[in-house]
Amino acid sequence: MPVREFINFALSPCPNDVFIIAGIILKKVSTQVNWNFCFADIETLNNWAIERRFEVIKCSFGVWKEIHEDYILLPVGSAMGFGSGPLLVGNELFNSSDFPKLKVGIPGEHTTAHLLFKYFYPGKTKKVFLIYDEVIPKLLKGEIDMGILIHEGRFLYEKYGLKLIADLGEVWERGTGSPVPLGGFFAKKNLSEDTLRTLVSDLERSLKWSWENFDEVLPLLKKFARELEEGVIRAHVKTFVNRFTESLNSEEAKRALKVVKGLLGIKKDLKDLVWGIEK
Secondary structure, rough: OOOOEEEEEOOOOOOOOHHHHHHHHHEEEEEEEEEEEEEEEEHHHHHHHHOOOOOEEEHHHHHHHHHHHOEEOHHHOEEEEEOOOOOEEEEOOOOOOHHHHHHHEEEOOOHHHHHHHHOOOOOOOOOEOOOOHHHHHHHHOOOHHHHHEOOHHHHOOHHOOEEEEHEEEEEEEEHHHOOEEEEEEEEEOOOOOHHHHHHHHHHHHHHHHHHHHHHHHHHHHHHHHOOHHHHHHHHHHHOOOOOHHHHHHHHHHHHHHHHHHHHOOOOOOOOHOOOOOOO
């Protein structure tokens, strides 16, 4: 018997998110709830989370402060890691002294990319908030001078002759000694403990199946992806789906979460913010 008849889950169509739920979508793993998936870009998801629209939602850690009273972070599904942070690129290798007079394209006001940019450069710039896949086209048209790349874009900038100004993830890693926390799966706190346990179990088993059957998952990833090149899709998954995606119970993951919650001004302990996390 399912714990709930339906669970409405909003997430991105990016390869890392779809990879995690592929076993459920393709009906390769048995589930104890009926999942109803809705896909949107990350900034739309962030706004939906602020509006409390879905029972389970993928959103940026940059919006954690706004939602933590009503949503709890699930220990599976997060995008967190070393060497996986957003990249600041431009048509030229600008110096930080140039930044105040330049337009920078940012993939959403509430994204972790924006949070990391402010961590890297707290000064004033002319910010233009965009959907993430609009950043490269607007750079190439000269409508912005710099742009922050996430998702597939971070693997493609050299192809377009763009220059790497700063690896924002590397800046974070040097400054904090922790992996970059990009986004996670959040569930409403009013769901029962049994329901939350079931959700985590379904996602864990789906992720395990996907790793064991990557070639079978690939056509599904291509169906949703903005960038269809197989090499880019595989690199995307291997960059953003890792041991931190499987569990947030490592000391490294907990340290990253503590750093970002402190940066955001969240006062609660991790045990009140992450379901099932060990002390």
